Amino acid sequence: MTPQKRSHHRLKRAVAPYLYLSPSLLIIGLLMLLPMVTVIAYSFQNSAVLRRDPSFAGLKHYQAIFADPVFWASLWHTLYFTCMSVVFHMTIGMVFALMLNSDRINPTLRNILRVLYILPWLFTAVIIAVIWRLLLEPNGVVNSILMQMGIIGSKVEWFSSPETALHAVTFANIWAGYPLFMVSLLAGLQGIPKDFYEAADIDGAKAYQKLIFITIPQLMPIIISISLLDFIWTMQVFPLIWITTGGGPIYSTEVLSTYT
Numbered sequence: 001m002t003p004q005k006r007s008h009h010r011l012k013r014a015v016a017p018y019l020y021l022s023p024s025l026l027i028i029g030l031l032m033l034l035p036m037v038t039v040i041a042y043s044f045q046n047s048a049v050l051r052r053d054p055s056f057a058g059l060k061h062y063q064a065i066f067a068d069p070v071f072w073a074s075l076w077h078t079l080y081f082t083c084m085s086v087v088f089h090m091t092i093g094m095v096f097a098l099m100l101n102s103d104r105i106n107p108t109l110r111n112i113l114r115v116l117y118i119l120p121w122l123f124t125a126v127i128i129a130v131i132w133r134l135l136l137e138p139n140g141v142v143n144s145i146l147m148q149m150g151i152i153g154s155k156v157e158w159f160s161s162p163e164t165a166l167h168a169v170t171f172a173n174i175w176a177g178y179p180l181f182m183v184s185l186l187a188g189l190q191g192i193p194k195d196f197y198e199a200a201d202i203d204g205a206k207a208y209q210k211l212i213f214i215t216i217p218q219l220m221p222i223i224i225s226i227s228l229l230d231f232i233w234t235m236q237v238f239p240l241i242w243i244t245t246g247g248g249p250i251y252s253t254e255v256l257s258t259y260t
Contacts, residue, residue: 074259082234088174093181101189121179129243132172162252188222
């Protein structure tokens with residue numbers, strides 16, 4: 001085979017996978033781009049969804065949004081709600097995954113804990129919202145326990161007070177979302193070769209050193225990918241906030257998904 005033919009053959013082999021994938025990529029691209037372009041086009045029109053011949057509005061809608069203080073408040077609430085949720089999802093998921101992967105825990109207890117830790121995944125967003133509304137109402141279980149422990153002196157209206165509503169909704173979302181990290185990180189932990197830890201033991205590494213220099217670097221691809229997905233999904237949360245607070249009180253839990 002001449003050098004020219006070899007070069008042509010290598011080029012065909014390099015391009016072939018993209019040709020095979022091109023129909024699927026084209027369909028996915030259209031499904032993603034068309035809605036985005038349509039929504040952007042609608043934003044420059046009046047009553048684009050309700051009327052067949054909507055009029056051009058220019059930047060009027062954007063000017064109204066940027067001048068609305070509720071929009072900026074909802075943007076801040078969204079960032080707080082999302083960042084706090086992702087950080088605690090990752091932290092709690094990592095702690096529980098390390099516990100379930102530990103050889104120090106009895107296998108029977110490990111199985112029981114695995115079921116308990118994954119329970120939030122069994123419930124839909126609506127059920128989770130109802131559960132936490134019942135738990136955090138003034139006469140609910142949480143207030144009763146905290147008052148008996150002496151942590152609070154009177155009943156707290158967690159979802160009805162502007163000072164606590166956003167924190168309460170965020171806490172409920174943290175409880176609902178950590179199993180994704182736990183399951184993903186547990187699978188990653190079980191895939192780390194034991195040789196790494198045995199070599200670290202020979203070198204006299206302590207537990208925290210093995211966590212920092214072996215476990216976390218090995219799990220970093222999973223942590224990054226799941227964190228990005230969780231960030232996107234958390235920014236889109238609607239049922240939990242709408243059912244618990246409806247964006248109130250006084251817009252204290254208004255986020256971008258409920259602002260519209």
